[in-house]
Amino acid sequence: MTGFRILAVGVGGQGILLFSRLLGEAALSQGYDVAMSEVHGMAQRGGVVESNIVLGEVKSPYISPGEADILVALEPVEALRALGRCRKEATALVSSDPVVPQIVKDGLATYPEVEPLLEKMKEVLGKVHIFSGEKLAREAGSGKALNVVMLGALAGTGILPIPREAYLDAIRRVVKPKFQDLNLKAFDLGYEAVKA
Amino acid sequence: MHPLLAIKPGDKRLLMGNEAIVRGALEAGLRVGAAYPGTPSSEIGNHLFSISQELSGLYFEFSTNEKVAMEVAASAAACGLRSLTCMKHVGLNVAADTLMTLAYVGVRGGMVVVTADDPSCHSSQNEQDNRYYARLSGLPMLEPATPQEALEMTREAFELSEKLEIPVILRTTTRVSHARGVVACGELPDYSRFEKGRFEKDLKRWIPVPAVARERHKVLLERMAEAEGLASKAPFNRVVKKGPFGVVASGVSVVYVLDAVKELGLEEEVSLLLLGFTHPFPRTLAKEFLSGLERCLVVEELEPYLEEALKVLVAEEELRVKVLGKAEGYFPRYHEFHPEMVKAALAKAFGREYKAPEAPDTSWIPELPPRPPTLCPGCPHRETYKVVKEALQELGEEENTVYPTDIGCYTLGLLPPLKMADYLLCMGSSVGSSCGFSVATDQRIVSFIGDSTFFHAGIPPLINAYYQGHRFTLVVLDNETTAMTGHQPVPSQEIRPEALKERPVISITRFCENLGLPTIQINPYKKEEAKKAVREMLASERLGVIVSKAPCVLYKVKGK
Structure with missing residues (x-):
């Protein structure tokens, strides 16, 4: 493996940090070098959250515009906002369920119709997978497992040289026993959604 | 057991920079910690607080402000115990009054002052560069680039502090404190009981009335001279000598430089001075590095701190090398860097072809609703x-x-x-x-x-x-x-x-x-x-x- 730059984006509360932690642990268990960075604090109060994950020979724990090889978006508007951080050839995994910001509910901004915009994304990027991650997470037992659905989907693409079992191990090591079955199921549903 | 205590020596873990600092401090035998929280430093205090509840050999408190916290740590160090205080960059403004005179009276046990700076103001009201506090106070400063270095430098900071009998500043930024990386851990000492220290009275040391302060200032300057010698030989300051083009970097910029040199295919041509022990400025080492170079690019976020030190050195030593940095427009003095920016600057400085990575067309995306942070539901x-x-x-x-x-x-x-x-x-x-x-x-x-x-x-x-x-x-x-x-x-x-x-x-x-x-x-x-x-x-x-x-x-x- 040379190097991979993965950008994960979403909204505070969606569990981006756990997503990155699991991905990092899975990569580390395979002996890959891992560097990540995230921003805490104000961003977590319902704001945009992003996590930069680099694997292999890349050292910089931050991804510049035009550099991401893989975009994992837990929210469609956040996928669009992060598009400029991708390489033209990048692969994107997008969960299509909107999280409408308070500012829109207060009538101070508008939330775009995302469907045609996500279709357009397909024209400008290497490969785009769009699916309702929340639906799959609920099928697994809780909408909160969206982050692990997305991890499963990332594994399902087969882009990263990390075997499926390494992700499952990471879930078993990191996630509380009480929530493991739910998350293992969520992983599988995400994995199959992209593989099929 | 707290996860940071459960790591066995030699184990490699994915740790956040702040967690690595905590682990490093524990490996060094930290006894007393005190802090006021502030992003991006907060996790250091949080972990120490919860660990102190498990280990009878460790005391930690969240003090009412950074000045109080620094005084708690300072007096513990005066009793010979290893102590630490941590704060965000603006927190050091609050503790600055204490810091400036603490540098004169010094410590007996090793004392580390962690300042976590926040270029780009991710969660702060300004982006001041706290490296100037090292220069202002005359205290040694270490700047890790990665979580692994954060652990090693924290450990070393205690040794250095005890050797020189003054506190040592460990300065991070958001991209170090909140970065995660693979960290190899060392051994933890015995924390089963709290070993008290003892305060040895010495009016000529601990009471900086004018007559004492005048003398202590001289002592501090002697320590600085000694520290410069150590900085020039420190393993945290690395030299890779190749061709006549040089790059100097510190903090997270070090890894941006390493990636850029590799991706531009300059590995066999560019000479590197990668600094982790940045105050006092390692003058001897820098002079050696600059000799024979034609051009040298300085890569550092925020203020031209190293750049100006290098330019003074070039002028005083009448060196021929041209130092390039912020004054020459290679980098801005505001906001954090990103890797591509560093790549572009290196290519420009050394006359290399460079094509920015190609992002997809985004002109068709309509204005997206912002997500300003808001008060929680029910707040x-x-x-x-x-x-x-x-x-x-x-x-x-x-x-x-x-x-x-x-x-x-x-x-x-x-x-x-x-x-x-x-x-x-x-x-x-x-x-x-x-x-x-x-x-x-x-x-x-x-x-x-x-x-x-x-x-x-x-x-x-x-x-x-x-x-x-x-x-x-x-x-x-x-x-x-x-x-x-x-x-x-x-x-x-x-x-x-x-x-x-x-x-x-x-x-x-x-x-x-x-x-x-x-x-x-x-x-x-x-x-x-x-x-x-x-x-x-x-x-x-x-x-x-x-x-x-x-x-x-x-x-x-x-x-x-």
Whole structure:
């Protein structure tokens, strides 16, 4: 493996940090070098959250515009906002369920119709997978497992040289026993959604 | 067991920079820690706090502010114990008075001062470069680039501090404190009991009256000279000598440079000076590095700190090399860097072809709704703001009111529809600035401050306000926790961690009453009752305090 730059984006509360932690642990268990960075604090109060994950020979724990090889978006508007951080050839995994910001509910901004915009994304990027991650997470037992659905989907693409079992191990090591079955199921549903 | 204690020596773990600092401090035998939380430093205190509850050999406290925390750590170090204090960059402003003279009197046990800077202001009111505090105080400074270095440098900082008998500054930035990387850990010493130290009296050392201070300043300068020698030989300062083009970098820029050199295919041509021990400036090493170079690019975020040191060196030593940096327009003096920027600058400095990575076309994307951080659903602050706003509306005073505010979640009261934050500088400034506003304008002044901020820096200006006869209404938003930075304890909290069960509850209401100030306490969820009381308080037009007491909803859930 040379190097991979993965950008994960979403909204505070969606569990981006756990997503990155699991991905990092899975990569580390395979002996890959891992560097990540995230921003805490104000961003977590319902704001945009992003996590930069680099694997292999890349050292910089931050991804510049035009550099991401893989975009994992837990929210469609956040996928669009992060598009400029991708390489033209990048692969994107997008969960299509909107999280409408308070500012829109207060009538101070508008939330775009995302469907045609996500279709357009397909024209400008290497490969785009769009699916309702929340639906799959609920099928697994809780909408909160969206982050692990997305991890499963990332594994399902087969882009990263990390075997499926390494992700499952990471879930078993990191996630509380009480929530493991739910998350293992969520992983599988995400994995199959992209593989099929 | 706390996960940072469970790591076996030699194990490699994915750790956050702040976690690596904690582990490094424990490996070095830290005995006493004290801090006031602030992003991006907060996790250091959080971990030490919870670890101190497991290990009888470790003491940690969340002090009322950074100055107090530094004094706790300093006196422990004066007794020969290893101590640490950590804070965000602006926190060091609060502790600066202590720091400047602490450098003179010094320490016996190793003492580390962690300052976490925040280029790009991810969660701060400014992006000051705290490397200048090392120069201002005359203290040695280490700057890790990765979590692994954060662990190693923390460990080394204690050794260095004990050797030189002065505190050592460990300076990180957000991209180091909040980066995660693979870290190989070392061994933990015995923490089964708290070994006390002993304070050895020495008037010529610990009491910096002028006659003593004059001598201690000389001692500090001698230590600096010694430290320069150590910096020039430190393993954290690496030289890779190749061709006539050089790059100097420190902090996270080091890894950006390493990636850029590789991706531009310059590995066999560019000479590198990668610095981790940056104050005192490793002059001997830098001189050696510069000799024979034609051009040298300096890569560092924020101020031209290394750049200017290098230019002084070039002038004094009459070297031929051309130093390129911010003054030559290669980098801005604001905001954090990103890797591509560094690549482009290297290519430009050394005349290489460079094509920026190609991003997809994004011109078709419509304006996207922003996601400004907002007060949580059910947050008591929002209820308080509404109560005060409506009370002012009923008095016909809303248009005429200025709202000085303070640092915390409630700063978000600035957003519509509330728009109840008009002026902010720093911790405690709501109260101090209200004093000035009440002198300078006839507008009504209603200011807001949180509980933790009140204890941190709100009390001296409140006493000033009362004594000087200033007129304003101070609303203390007492949600019984330091919510913004992750629910650290405060003296007014009634729901408290097990370890603090025996501590007194310090009521802000009683404190203000005892000062003799007109004070009321409201429950913001009992809207009509609260509004009536607020209206009466506002009608008097004298200095008065409204304590709005209701625990943070997130903390309430977590604390149960």
